[in-house]
Structure formats: structure tokens, C-alpha cells
Amino acid sequence: MPKYQMIAPALPNIPWQEKPQGHINSPLWRYTDNPIIGRNPLPGVARIFNSAVMPYEGKFVGVFRGEQTNGVPYIYLGWSQDAIHWDFEPNKIPFVDEEGKPFMPIYAYDPRLVKVEDTYYIIWCQDFYGAAIGVAKTQDFKTFVRIENPFLPFNRNAVLFPRKVHGNFMMMSRPSDSGHTPFGDIFISESPDMQFWGKHRHVMSRGNNWWEGLKIGGGAAPIETSEGWLLFYHGVTNTCNGYVYSIGGAILDIDNPSIVKYRCQNYLLTPEEWFEERGFVPNVTFPCATLHDPETGRIAVYYGAADSYVGLAFGNLDEIIDYIKDNSKTTADDTEIGRR
Ligand code: BMA
Numbered sequence: 001m002p003k004y005q006m007i008a009p010a011l012p013n014i015p016w017q018e019k020p021q022g023h024i025n026s027p028l029w030r031y032t033d034n035p036i037i038g039r040n041p042l043p044g045v046a047r048i049f050n051s052a053v054m055p056y057e058g059k060f061v062g063v064f065r066g067e068q069t070n071g072v073p074y075i076y077l078g079w080s081q082d083a084i085h086w087d088f089e090p091n092k093i094p095f096v097d098e099e100g101k102p103f104m105p106i107y108a109y110d111p112r113l114v115k116v117e118d119t120y121y122i123i124w125c126q127d128f129y130g131a132a133i134g135v136a137k138t139q140d141f142k143t144f145v146r147i148e149n150p151f152l153p154f155n156r157n158a159v160l161f162p163r164k165v166h167g168n169f170m171m172m173s174r175p176s177d178s179g180h181t182p183f184g185d186i187f188i189s190e191s192p193d194m195q196f197w198g199k200h201r202h203v204m205s206r207g208n209n210w211w212e213g214l215k216i217g218g219g220a221a222p223i224e225t226s227e228g229w230l231l232f233y234h235g236v237t238n239t240c241n242g243y244v245y246s247i248g249g250a251i252l253d254i255d256n257p258s259i260v261k262y263r264c265q266n267y268l269l270t271p272e273e274w275f276e277e278r279g280f281v282p283n284v285t286f287p288c289a290t291l292h293d294p295e296t297g298r299i300a301v302y303y304g305a306a307d308s309y310v311g312l313a314f315g316n317l318d319e320i321i322d323y324i325k326d327n328s329k330t331t332a333d334d335t336e337i338g339r340r
Helices: 315-327
Strands: 043-057 059-068 073-080 087-092 108-115 119-127 131-138 144-147 155-160 169-175 188-190 198-204 214-216 223-225 228-239 241-254 260-263 285-293 300-307 309-316
Touching: 043 073, 043 285, 043 300, 059 087, 059 108, 087 108, 087 169, 108 155, 108 285, 119 155, 131 155, 155 214, 169 214, 188 223, 228 285, 228 315, 241 285, 241 315, 300 315, 309 315
Parallel strands: 043 108, 043 309
Antiparallel strands: 043 059, 059 073, 073 087, 073 108, 108 119, 119 131, 131 144, 155 169, 169 188, 188 198, 214 228, 223 228, 228 241, 241 260, 285 300, 300 309
């Protein structure tokens, strides 16, 4: 009998591999054929990484950060039967604004994809006189309507919750500066309509543990579970040789997600494999999505690797939650409501 429950639609075709024998030090293990997306995945695009996927009509759809050969990142749509092998649409996603006119951000990166009720939302980072949050909605993956800038600059890593809480959309984000910011905590904001955001609260701070001492940012859309919202996020440390990005885990209160119930003091995954340690930006593992199946407790984590590849890791809900709880260390910044 599973110990904990996931509240989500069943996903019997989730990609999966069993835990290898002898695996230690983390409840996540890597897919043996990683990376799942290699270099030069389509004409004009040099690298795909930091990307998000979702089930759609029996198959899978994804929004992918494609670094063009001119160096500018943009978002591309991809389709897959198994969520491992992907076919990409050759053109950038053709957003339109709310009047139906074409809208093309100057750049767009680190997309997340979240379904709330009957609408899919893409959330990314784009220029708004500096790095800020972009949002668009679609119901058919043909028409993508961009919603005007939800937040002020500078901000990144916006992650929408998969359902409303107390009737409002909930979005995490990470206010920062416009460069390779050397600071950043996770905050949460509420909206009745995806247009107007308020009730901003602090969720959790950087600096708790060495591997996440510099900055943190939301990763995959949180998974609703019987213990709370399961969040995979990224944490960054600064070394004499540059930043290192690891994947962390926390569980947020189900009714008041600005309250952290448990926060794992150990990372769940850190750069160890060649495709994580070597690439355009070495030593980056950057989670942007999960697939998850409530019937089996299986979770597949999609993460960008070294700003060059997409990696896939697997874990089991019970083991992940127990690992986070057994190794939890929270501070007052984490456990308070985050309203000052
Ligand atoms: C962050 C973001 C991510 C990137 C990471 C490492 O600031 O720009 O897109 O993966 O840096 O370069």
C-alpha cells in the first residue's frame, strides 16, 4: 500500500525505469539513455534545455527552450508518443496578443507548461525592460494568446500551480536583477484572473544549505499530494569556478503554500554525469517539469543539463517524500506565512 497519495490524473504511459541496484544518496535516479535531447536538434537551433512537458490527448506535448544559432533563446513546441523521443515544430511558437496581433518577445527562455482547469499556460522569462515573466494560454496548441506582463521586472522562474487555491491562481516567482543574479528567494502571488496579481508572500529563502546558499528558484509545477505541494526547485552555490545548479525538494502547505512544511537539507540531484558537468554552462541541473502517475506513485523529472541538453530522472512518491521529511531542516523564513 502506498504511504502517500498524489492528487492528479492517472498517467499509465509515464516513461519509467526501475531504480538501479546499489543506488544511494538520493531518491532520484537517472534515465540510462540520458540526455534525451542532444545538440543541434533542429535547423537553426543549437541546443535544447530547460524545457517542460505535459500529457496531451494520449501522447505528450512540450515547450522547449531552443537556443538559436544566433545565440538568442526562444520557445519551440514538441510532440512525443513516449515522452522520451521528441519531434519539434520547426518554427518558434507564434504567439498573438489579446487583440489577435502577432506577438514575438525579443527573447524567451526557461518555459514551464501547466494546465489549470481546461487551459494550458506557458510561463517563461522574457525582456520587459529587463528580465521578467511572460505568460500565454492555449487550449489547442495551435493558438497561443499572450497575456500582458503579469509582474514587474526583474523576475524569473515563474511556476504556476496546477489548480487554484481558495479560488485564486497561484504563481511562484523569483524576484532578482537582470543579469546572472547573485541572489534570490522564492515568493508566491495570487490572481483571480491571471491578469492581476497580488497578496505577494515569501515562500523560502536561499542560504539554508551550502549547495543552495546563493539563490533558489521554482522548478517544476508543484505536485498535489496528501502531505502538501511537492516542489522540485533549483538551488545554486557559488564556487571559485562559478555557479553550480542542483535540484532540491520541499513540501508546501496545501492550503497556504507560502508555508514550507518540509525542506530537504540535501540536494536531490546535482551535476555528476558528463552532460550535466560539461556543456555551454557547466554544472547545471535545472528542473522545469514532472510527469507523474498517482496509481503507481511514479514521478519523472525533466531537467535542463549544462544549458545544452535535457535529462530525465525517476523517483517514487513515497521515497521522495520520506527522504525530504527524514532530512528536513527549515528556518523561520520557511515556516512563517511570509507576510511582513
Ligand atoms: C540562470 C538561467 C537558466 C540557466 C542558468 C545557468 O540564470 O538563465 O536559464 O540554465 O542560469 O546558466
